[in-house]
Amino acid sequence: MKVPFISASELETITAQFPTPFHLYDEKGIREKARALNKAFAWNKGFKEYFAVKATPTPAILKILQEENCGVDCATEVELLMSRKLGFTDIMFSSNNTPAREYAYAREIGATINLDAYEMIAFLKETAGLPETVSLRYNPGGVFALGTEIMDNPEESKFGMTHDQLIQGFKDLEAYGVKEFGIHSFLASNTVTNDYYPELARQLFTLAVEIKEKTGVELSFINLSGGIGVNYRPEEVANDIAIIGKGVHEVFDEVLIPAGLGHIKIFTELGRFMLAPHGLLVTKVLHRKKTYRDYVGVDASAVNLLRPAMYGSYHHITNMTNPNGKIEVVDVVGSLCENNDKFAKQRGLPEARVGDTLVIHDTGAHGFSMGYQYNARLRSAEILYQENGTARLIRRAERPDDYFATLYGFDFEK
Secondary structure, eight states: OOOOSSOHHHHHHHHHHSOSSEEEEEHHHHHHHHHHHHHHTTTSTTOEEEEEGGGOOOHHHHHHHHHTTOEEEEOSHHHHHHHHHTTOOOEEEEOSSOOHHHHHHHHHTTOEEEESSTHHHHHHHHHTOOOSEEEEEEOOOSOEEETTEEEEOGGGOSSSBOHHHHHHHHHHHHHTTOOEEEEEEOOOSSBOSTTHHHHHHHHHHHHHHHHHHHHOOOOSEEEOOSOBOOOOSTTSOOOOHHHHHHHHHHHIIIIITTTTOTTOEEEEOOHHHHHGGGEEEEEEEEEEEESSSEEEEESOOTTTOOHHHHHOOOOOEEESSOTTSOEEEEEEEOSSSSTTOEEEEEEEEEOOOTTOEEEEOSOTTTTGGGOOOGGGOOOOEEEEEOTTSOEEEEEOOOOHHHHHTTTTTSSOOO
């Protein structure tokens, strides 16, 4: 079973102060995770974690990571704006299908631009000019497998450029006067294995040697991106970042050191791994319904956590009020007018009575950030469970006036 990072009595105090649903984050857990990551890669002098803002675009969370020596990875102009307002100086801009104005702003604030397509080299040159440092995103195509298990299918991904485009891209960039170079690649999502990063590193380190041989370009950094996942299911074993860091170190020494590339910095973008386990969606049971199935209706919905509806993802659920209740098989559902608005389907859970408090686990990344306003359901609050044991509101819940704000003046009257 998964154990929440907060006790039932402490959570009861918080729910008495803040109405559900809301996302709750564990400051202590976030800091410990950042420190463990930095320790695991301390062997690389230039190591930097660029936290993926898209995972948890919440200033209070980003400030914690900033204090723990993390940078940020942005995909859009507004994410860049937020990061700049928060005082970040280590910013990676990994966008795709990018408007010219966003490249211009990235250049203005000194973000490292990671180009998704070969065609974007000419586009960036013409619209915003080429900076001294440019990174290229690589897509090897085919399928990515560990042993006999296929992890993902890069060839179907819209991201990155081919091998030949990458080689030509570095030749072009060097001819245009670019001084420093990097590569970035993402081959599989949410891997629950300590072997993924070392294997990805082997492919990219070998590629770095080939780039040097074919173009004369010596990379300054290699961005291993994300892909290290979390154990959403309780029977899964969590990744061990110390083992992962050691594995990457071994490949670094085996491949890059003999090639005279021991100066290369290692970057990561571990949004999910960094935050998902340190967030809970807190919700209360509103209704029970019995038809062909037994339904537990809660006050949260896919508006608050889209992953189960969009991907069929599993999120563990704990009944904080009645943890030892009789096990019953139920669907846990929200109130949206969509049949996929379900947090659990035919799952055995302790009896959930009207008024009980449930927590949905591992929502700290891609939880609040994927929220939306279907059925005019409004986005929930975010609360930080601080190291001193107190709760702090870090984003208020939306109100009807927030929803109406963009409508005033367009045939809509207050």
